[in-house]
Amino acid sequence: MALYNERGVVLRTYRLGEADRIVVIFTEGHGKVRAVAKGVRRTKSRFGARLEPTSHVALLLYEGRELDVVTQAESIDHHPAVRADLSRLAKATAVVEAVDHVSQDREPDANLYRMVVGALRALEQRDSPLLVPAFYWKVLAAEGVAPMVDTCARCGATADLDLVAFDLGEGGALCRSCAPATSRGPGGGRDNRGGAPISGAALALLRRVLSGDLNAALAERAGPATHELHALATGAFEAHVERRLKAAAIHLDR
Numbered sequence: 042m043a044l045y046n047e048r049g050v051v052l053r054t055y056r057l058g059e060a061d062r063i064v065v066i067f068t069e070g071h072g073k074v075r076a077v078a079k080g081v082r083r084t085k086s087r088f089g090a091r092l093e094p095t096s097h098v099a100l101l102l103y104e105g106r107e108l109d110v111v112t113q114a115e116s117i118d119h120h121p122a123v124r125a126d127l128s129r130l131a132k133a134t135a136v137v138e139a140v141d142h143v144s145q146d147r148e149p150d151a152n153l154y155r156m157v158v159g160a161l162r163a164l165e166q167r168d169s170p171l172l173v174p175a176f177y178w179k180v181l182a183a184e185g186v187a188p189m190v191d192t193c194a195r196c197g198a199t200a201d202l203d204l205v206a207f208d209l210g211e212g213g214a215l216c217r218s219c220a221p222a223t224s225r226g227p228g229g230g231r232d233n234r235g236g237a238p239i240s241g242a243a244l245a246l247l248r249r250v251l252s253g254d255l256n257a258a259l260a261e262r263a264g265p266a267t268h269e270l271h272a273l274a275t276g277a278f279e280a281h282v283e284r285r286l287k288a289a290a291i292h293l294d295r
């Protein structure tokens with residue numbers, strides 16, 4: 042059987058029998074890989090705590106027919122500050138869950154790999170309220186669904202003061218006259234046409250995240266605009282994942 046070296050971030054693990062675990066890893070060169078880590082649940086396991094979700098590890102694996110097998114695992118980044126802080130750990134978990142949703146088995150994605158490693162390292166440096174929303178927006182942009190943030194997605198109006206709503210289904214920001222339903226406010230019925238209201242401050246933050254001014258955006262302190270952007274990003278990301286799942290289901294039906 043073929044042995045191979047890889048670097049990857051552990052997305053999740055689950056039990057296999059008495060002592061083993063299946064580890065789902067997003068690797069640099071092989072995309073998402075499912076591998077068995079034998080004896081990992083014994084106290085004297087040679088893998089120790091290295092193969093935990095959000096760990097960045099160097100691995101030696103051998104290819105199996107269905108599951109690969111981890112034969113060695115060395116820590117690259119163990120993110121001690123993230124592990125010691127529930128707030129950061131929750132963010133790191135959200136990041137790896139997002140990667141799990143958009144990554145494909147055995148399909149490498151170097152850009153996504155760089156993004157997840159970078160996001161976890163940034164989180165190790167500081168607990169930023171915009172880390173998760175910024176990650177979601179970056180992933181969406183990489184998936185080809187970057188929102189329009191400078192003009193109304195429906196009519197093309199460019200006056201900044203007039204961009205008052207946001208609807209990723211429409212393509213991004215919407216102006217006052219294209220978003221009449223927003224006066225109902227968030228949660229105003231299941232019909233979400235017209236999108237959710239967005240403040241000028243949140244829209245400005247979103248522009249910074251999307252334009253690559255990420256470090257400055259990550260230094261932003263928690264406030265109404267960061268909360269708004271978090272809710273907006275979460276909704277957009279969930280809708281995107283749902284669309285993907287539906288598209289995959291249709292594909293399987295054929």
Ligand SMILES: [Zn+2]
Pocket residue numbers: 193194195196197198215216217218219
């Ligand atoms: Zn408009």
